[in-house]
Amino acid sequence: MAKEATQTVQIGVAADGRLPLPWLGETLAASAALAGAHALLIHGPAGAGHLEFSLLLAQATLCEAPGAARSGQPCGRCASCHLVATRVHPDLLLVLPDALRVQLGWVDDEDSKLTKADAKPSRDIRVEQVRQAIAWSQQTSGRGRGKVMVLHPADALNGPAANALLKTLEEPPGAMRLLLTSADPERLLPTVRSRCQRLPLGLPPPAQAEAWLREQGLAEPAALLALAGGSPLEALAWAREGMxxxxxxxxxxxxxxxxxxxxxxxxxxxxxxxxxxxxxxxxxxxxxxxxxxxxxxxxxxxxxxxxxxxxxxxxxxxxxxxxxxxxxxxxxxxxxxxxxxxxxxxxxxxxxxxxxxxxxxx
Ligand SMILES: [Zn+2]
Structure with missing residues (x-):
């Protein structure tokens, strides 16, 4: 039996401007001050929504609506925003461990061996993936507005993969932006850390977290939120596992x-x-x-x-x-x-x- 997606992620803002997770807005606004940074390390406690946030920021960076670049907010309606939301934007590359792609159901026909029941997809970002990403970064931008590479989580870069990335991280070709995420930046190679500007991402205050969990159908979210150390995404995952x-x-x-x-x-x-x-x-x-x-x-x-x-x-x-x-x-x-x-x-x-x-x- 093939493995099925066990996790869902909303990519980017909805057409009505709604954020994928309501607590990401503050960090998105703060990211406008780092608009010139070509390598960002998005870091914060596990379960803060690192992947959702990096995709939102990628969408904002590539958004083609007038004023989007200045405000740091993606419009959610232009062609580029739509291409990001459907994961087919030619100038956005997501570099994720195979195991996570299987979990998310983000696999294509070429990946059929990953989804077999006995497959053991890698939890690392492998050096071959980084080499392919570097080759991609050297191609011209498809829509002529720069490119974004998301590495999530950057802690999953194994040693050779991290070393292969260093040169691109220091001098990204053209107008490319690298977005790295980490719940534990101290685990990254110092040479990777030092090449990135940091953008902290926090957990929402408990009241906002509980309100969001109620919207997701949890009648009494407080105990699960405590079990999850304050992360609403993690609390939701426990609930879906029958806790x-x-x-x-x-x-x-x-x-x-x-x-x-x-x-x-x-x-x-x-x-x-x-x-x-x-x-x-x-x-x-x-x-x-x-x-x-x-x-x-x-x-x-x-x-x-x-x-x-x-x-x-x-x-x-x-x-x-x-x-x-x-x-x-x-x-x-x-x-x-x-x-x-x-x-x-x-x-x-x-x-x-x-x-x-x-x-x-x-
Ligand atoms: Zn847009």
């Missing part, structure tokens, strides 16, 4: 009791991320602080610090090897079983998995 406020409320105690069933069927990276967040909050709570991802009243008390450290180490080991040859179900069971050492055993009468309780078993 909701009720499940989130009971998850910490069920994990503490060794019940892995709420995590069944989820991918290892997501489960490990969730358990690391739980471990983080347990640690903060034990130190008398306020938990960040889960509500304090939903966290079991009395975590044993030494056992917690052991569990965290096991989770971090699992996070480092997120493409496991092992059976995902077994690994998740094992990680949850290890959690039972962290918290004191539940008192008699507390339901165990499958609805059985210690009392009814006795």
């Amino acid at each position: 909701g406020p009720a499940l989130l409320a009971e998850l910490p105690r069920r994990v503490a009791a060794g019940d892995a069933s709420p995590l069944a069927g989820r991918g290892i990276p997501r489960v490990v991320e969730l358990l690391l967040k739980l471990a983080h909050d347990a640690q903060v709570l034990a130190a008398g602080g306020a938990p960040r991802f889960f509500a304090a009243q939903h966290l079991p008390a009395g975590a044993d610090p030494a056992a917690l450290r052991v569990w965290q180490q096991a989770l971090l080991r699992a996070a480092r090897h997120d493409e496991h040859p092992w059976n995902a179900g077994l690994l998740i069971e094992s990680l949850v079983t290890q959690a039972t050492a962290v918290w004191p055993r539940p008192a008699a009468g507390v339901p165990l998995r499958g609805g059985a309780s210690l009392n009814s078993r006795a």
Whole structure:
């Protein structure tokens, strides 16, 4: 079975001028001050909308409406804006890891091998992709108004790919603009970082994030937004994976009791991320602080610090090897079983998995 797109991204402004994500407007306005910069590093916390923003800025840079260049706002109606929105603009090149293109469904017929069920598309931006991009950058502009190359995320450039890009980054041919994105700029080669001007992209304030999530159909977005560290895109992704406020409320105690069933069927990276967040909050709570991802009243008390450290180490080991040859179900069971050492055993009468309780078993 072929892989299907699992993520959707609105490209550029809608014809009525609506932004793809409402919180991008401020950064777009700020970008006007950097209109002369030929290489921009768009950086901010994960889930801020880096791809949406870089495409919006690409659209603004290429927009052919009078005044667009000065205002930094794409019109959303001219031929160029339309070509950007449909991903066929001859002067816009998106350089993304193959794995992300598959996730987005942005693959064409030549890529059929990427979408096979057993395909392992690369998570890196490969040096061949950069070489092709450089060759593209040397061709004349299709519409005669400059060109834009988006590299997203730039952290995915592997060593050879980053080195191959340096010369183009320093002196882009013609009127070309490079837009690099990163949620973790410190991971980029210093030689890449130093050649870019920085444009920070932030997460929206919680009220705006919650309002946007309600528009996306989430009735009670607050708990998911907290789990997502304030990123509405990430909160929406959790919701689409079947995570909701009720499940989130009971998850910490069920994990503490060794019940892995709420995590069944989820991918290892997501489960490990969730358990690391739980471990983080347990640690903060034990130190008398306020938990960040889960509500304090939903966290079991009395975590044993030494056992917690052991569990965290096991989770971090699992996070480092997120493409496991092992059976995902077994690994998740094992990680949850290890959690039972962290918290004191539940008192008699507390339901165990499958609805059985210690009392009814006795
Ligand atoms: Zn336009």
